[in-house]
Amino acid sequence: MADNADLERIAILAPKLGAITRELLFDDIWQSDILGGRERSLITLATLTALGRVEQLPFHLALAHRNGLSREELAEAFTHLAFYTGWPAAVSALSRLAEREEQPCL
Template identity: 50%
Template sequence: MAEQQSAAQKAIGDIAPKLVELTDDVLFGDVWEREELSPRDRSLVTVTTLVALYRTEQLGFHLRTALDNGLTGEELVEAITHMAFYAGWPNAMSAIGQLKSVLADADRPDPSS
């Protein structure tokens, strides 16, 4: 049976195999696996950093990962709301829009209902 491709392999494997290798082996294979922070905590740090830096292209993936790592929609809404005052209102508004889409796509309850 063929090995399933990682998200990085699917996205850029044809053009940047070394970047895929570093992403899969170092970032997700080493850094994300370190025991000093839980995957849940790493997701919270990553999401808030992406919101703060307005890195919207990567945000959807990491919002889904955060949900998979145990953060709730309510917690993500609260983190993004908190970030509005530190990272800027437009950043938070864009992030909330992405979270709303991610929750709808994942068939997860909307925290506002």
């Protein structure tokens, strides 16, 4: 599920955190069939946006695209979030979406 290069970077810096990230978060939590990948991506993006964790958005935007969310759906989600997380948080998230579109598809 997660990009191996990102997990490898985490594992090099903090081996235990890398193992927990891979085994618990991506191999267990993200694989549960109670929520689908689209829902998990929307929840994750909303949380990252609300908390202002824009450094994590590029990875999760790419994952959201792989989980079937279109650019229009993501833009609509960030527009909706502006009213609940605040304008600066939503605009920052939209900036990351624009940056992602400038890069080749993952």
